[in-house]
Amino acid sequence: MVNITINGKLVQAYEGEMLLAAIRRENIDIPALCHHEAVEPYGACRLCMVEITKNEWDGWKNHVTSCLYPVEEGLIVNTHTPTVIELRKTILDLFLASSPHSTVIKKLAAEYGITRTSYEEVPDSTDCILCGLCTRICDKMGFSAISAVGRGHGKEIAPPLKEPPPDCVGCLSCAYICPTHYIQFTDNGKERTIWGKKFKLLRCEKTGLPTITEEFAAYLIKHREIPEDYFKINDLSHRRELALKMGQITQWGREA
Amino acid sequence: MKARLIVNPNLCTGCRTCELACSFTHMVGGKPGLSRIYPLDGGFKDLYVPVVCLQCEDPACAKSCLVDAITRNPETGAMVLDEQKCVRCMACVAACPFGCSLFDRINNLVVKCDLCDGDPACAHFCPTKALEYKPIEEHILKSTG
Numbered sequence: 001m002v003n004i005t006i007n008g009k010l011v012q013a014y015e016g017e018m019l020l021a022a023i024r025r026e027n028i029d030i031p032a033l034c035h036h037e038a039v040e041p042y043g044a045c046r047l048c049m050v051e052i053t054k055n056e057w058d059g060w061k062n063h064v065t066s067c068l069y070p071v072e073e074g075l076i077v078n079t080h081t082p083t084v085i086e087l088r089k090t091i092l093d094l095f096l097a098s099s100p101h102s103t104v105i106k107k108l109a110a111e112y113g114i115t116r117t118s119y120e121e122v123p124d125s126t127d128c129i130l131c132g133l134c135t136r137i138c139d140k141m142g143f144s145a146i147s148a149v150g151r152g153h154g155k156e157i158a159p160p161l162k163e164p165p166p167d168c169v170g171c172l173s174c175a176y177i178c179p180t181h182y183i184q185f186t187d188n189g190k191e192r193t194i195w196g197k198k199f200k201l202l203r204c205e206k207t208g209l210p211t212i213t214e215e216f217a218a219y220l221i222k223h224r225e226i227p228e229d230y231f232k233i234n235d236l237s238h239r240r241e242l243a244l245k246m247g248q249i250t251q252w253g254r255e256a
Numbered sequence: 257m258k259a260r261l262i263v264n265p266n267l268c269t270g271c272r273t274c275e276l277a278c279s280f281t282h283m284v285g286g287k288p289g290l291s292r293i294y295p296l297d298g299g300f301k302d303l304y305v306p307v308v309c310l311q312c313e314d315p316a317c318a319k320s321c322l323v324d325a326i327t328r329n330p331e332t333g334a335m336v337l338d339e340q341k342c343v344r345c346m347a348c349v350a351a352c353p354f355g356c357s358l359f360d361r362i363n364n365l366v367v368k369c370d371l372c373d374g375d376p377a378c379a380h381f382c383p384t385k386a387l388e389y390k391p392i393e394e395h396i397l398k399s400t401g
Contacts, residue, residue: 036343140323171347172344173343177343202350212345216345224322224351227353230352235349235357235359242305243305247297251298
């Protein structure tokens with residue numbers, strides 16, 4: 001265990017964990033748009049910026065992204081000093097210029113007292129803040145169907161050649177994880193469309209209810225060694241079948 | 257894994273107390289539909305089977321989870337889902353052969369039985385002891401795996 005001070009309170013943190021984890025455990029609310037437990041920290045949004053210092057640093061202070069800074073013995077962390085708040089305001093101001101229509105950004109900026117950007121709004125703006133969560137989760141899951149393409153102003157998240165991605169299985173994890181809900185998809189219970197690719201949904205043989213996409217099931221069967229039969233019916237039918245099987249066994253016991 | 261949740265359908269009356277106990281323990285408001293245990297029709301007269309996660313030895317839910325959000329709690333032996341890690345891809349819901357990985361549409365959560373961290377509320381409230389959480393002797397554990 002490592003001893004650190006967060007906002008004047010002495011707390012213990014696990015060795016090797018990042019500051020953000022220790023701060024969140026203390027129920028201190030600091031914004032972080034590009035952070036998710038399932039993927040490695042990335043430090044793209046810069047909103048989790050905190051002020052750090054140590055007693056032996058002679059009053060020297062530094063501002064770091066807490067999601068990327070590992071805990072150290074004797075570290076003194078302040079999450080809401082005027083400078084940190086000013087930094088966060090500047091970052092949110094810039095986000096508001098690049099994504100002026102995103103409700104998530106607008107709400108977060110309003111919490112910090114910014115309702116209008118002081119910069120010039122980007123003309124063809126999108127809600128994408130290029131945090132890379134979608135590409136990171138896609139890589140982590142082993143599909144790598146989407147990636148960042150282009151540089152500078154033209155940088156965006158897209159499938160290869162901006163065509164329907166061959167490696168995408170339509171699991172919708174990228175759409176779920178997107179902090180600004182920018183990634184769009186449609187799902188009508190029969191067909192699912194994301195990144196311009198159409199997927200057919202598997203249907204329960206008994207109830208007819210949709211489960212996951214055919215491609216995703218095929219991936220799990222091939223790479224995760226899940227038997228093919230498991231995907232024939234949905235969870236409700238699985239439960240009913242289990243109840244009937246266990247019921248049959250119990251009945252044999254009763255008759256005997 | 258020294259204790260198991262033992263289901264004895266012979267003693268189950270289908271009173272659904274376990275369902276209520278589960279809902280009140282895990283969900284705000286205690287809606288029976290959001291329970292992780294389901295007493296279902298066993299197919300014969302007066303026969304009900306409480307269907308609950310079996311905490312498999314070789315669990316399909318954990319195998320299908322591509323972000324390793326489902327891990328075994330070494331103390332209770334339960335397969336526990338980390339909500340912070342879960343990305344709602346529904347792989348475990350589709351892959352579980354017993355249908356005990358559930359999706360809660362209201363709160364947009366994937367839920368499964370976690371044995372209440374070693375003190376299952378369903379077993380506490382079961383009036384007929386059809387559900388029992390009790391320690392198992394070493395030699396039985398070895399022979400059954």
